Amino acid sequence: MTTTAEASSIIKRRRLVDAAAELFHRQGVAPTTFANVASEAKIALGSVYYYFNAKDDLVAAVTEARKGGIEALLARLDGSKQPRQRLEGLIDAWVSDRLVDALYGCPVGSLCFEVARGRGPLGEVAAQPFQVLMSWCERQFRQLGPSRDAAPHALHLVSALQGVSLTAAVLADAELITKEGKVLKRWLRSLEPK
């Protein structure tokens, strides 16, 4: 029966992707080696090449996993009834992650930027998590009120969240994320139909 063998393979592949995602977040893609990933995932170096033919394949897999993480978060937020609650939930998610993000930056933003920089071969893949996030936000803003500004509002929110993660990491101050979260929520309320 191949089923168990296949399942074990899939589990190990996932373990490699998870280990790589963690290391890419903490150190960046460039300084992370296959040996790092292998040892973190407790798999022999040579075996990594059974799952990923080259580093780019691993990077693409991690980026897609990050996209999946974003989609899972947004699906959770879709449980909230009102668009404003959903958008506030997104801000809250950023604030909850403030301690890690102030150390290593946003795991999605830092990865996608490093991968997309200078239009590398993986530029399209790296854009996807941002497209998912941006269009979800745009949809929420469209439901928030009859303004024609949904697209700029979505861009403003995503930019602010990404920017504050970067700023907090550079300045080593997690509470900047809390503070910016409050500013963004006040802004959201100011957009509500009175």
Added chain:
Amino acid sequence: MTTTAEASSIIKRRRLVDAAAELFHRQGVAPTTFANVASEAKIALGSVYYYFNAKDDLVAAVTEARKGGIEALLARLDGSKQPRQRLEGLIDAWVSDRLVDALYGCPVGSLCFEVARGRGPLGEVAAQPFQVLMSWCERQFRQLGPSRDAAPHALHLVSALQGVSLTAAVLADAELITKEGKVLKRWLRSLEPK
């Protein structure tokens, strides 16, 4: 007379820093090698070590040069009479750089983030350009009106500018910076005392 020799040394050192700054922006710090920098600056590989004992020294020099660039920009903006004009000038500066930034990100943000990530030994150095920019913005907002929100406003502006550079690079769309610039200017006007 050592004067000319010294001057030539200083010039070559500057050529190395400029070359490194350019390469750090286009490729990031990690993938940039001394050989890259040497060839871009048209200086032999071995000579680079006369000016910089290790890569970290070069990275620190480039980061300080970026801080100098920020200070020069802010000094130019200080020529404007009104605080709102000065803040709008900052936004305009970002918009002017949109084509390069949408390819490689903000040269200051991407560098400082990569250097500060995970609290490396250069974390303090990398924070300085951001501190300069942030406190300048805070001063402008304080002059803009008697609001007690100067610090959060400065954080919001810097975050938005950094975030939109990153987003534009990931999504390969320079016009996002133009659009966010308009949103930010509208926001500035809304803060004015009526």
Added chain:
DNA sequence: GTCTATACGGCGATAGAC
């Protein structure tokens, strides 16, 4: 000060036994 040449280590990738 500036160069060429090179030592040394590490990383991506492969070979091949089990």
Added chain:
DNA sequence: GTCTATCGCCGTATAGAC
């Protein structure tokens, strides 16, 4: 599928002639 061993390249850093 998983491992160990290893090749070849490239990057940091140094040595030493000029």
